Amino acid sequence: MTAFRYMLDTNAISEMVRNPDGTLADRVKAAPTDALCTSAIVVSELRYGLRKRGAVSLARRVEAVLGEIAILPYDTPVSFAYAQTRDALERRGQPIGYTDLFIAAHALSLELTLVTANIREFSRVEGLKVENWLEAGP
Incomplete structure (x- = not known):
């Protein structure tokens, strides 16, 4: 198990860039540095944009x-989480976007909060545990 607890999604990092003094940036600054990471999938999405x-x-x-956040690679355990998650969502008729599916699988495979x-x-x-740090929180 990793020391990381939180994986930042694309919109979280975008918000930090847009609003470096905002609620989300404040919560990131308050979190221990080694508790935060993002996915290589998120980085790919940001760089494409x-x-x-x-x-x-x-x-x-x-x-x-991005230079301040650990970027975790997509690896074999993520591929298993992706397959299981996609199958479950499609069976329920509740699919999500493919990029979001990869990000969710990455967070799930490491038991991180997205x-x-x-x-x-x-x-x-x-x-999948999710939190919205764009809203005022604890």
């Missing part, structure tokens, strides 16, 4: 934030 937009100054800000504003989508994933 930056490339598509061609926003050089924004890219520098995103990379600066920090996201997309509670509605991720709450469909059985066993």
Whole structure:
């Protein structure tokens, strides 16, 4: 088991870049550094968005934030969690987007809480712990 407790979703990191003094950024700053991580899937999604937009100054800000967070690789246990989660969601007729499915599987495989504003989508994933740090919290 890893020391990490929280995996930051794409929208959480985007919010930190957009609003470095906001509620989410404050919660990230208050958390122990070794408790936070993100997925290589999230990083891929962020870098794709930056490339598509061609926003050089924004890219520098995103990379600066990413430089402060552990980026976990997609590995074999994630692939098993992905297969199980996708099958369960499709059997219930409640699929979620493929990128979100990969991110959910990554968090599930490591038993991490996913920090996201997309509670509605991720709450469909059985066993996945989710928290919205964009809302004022404890």
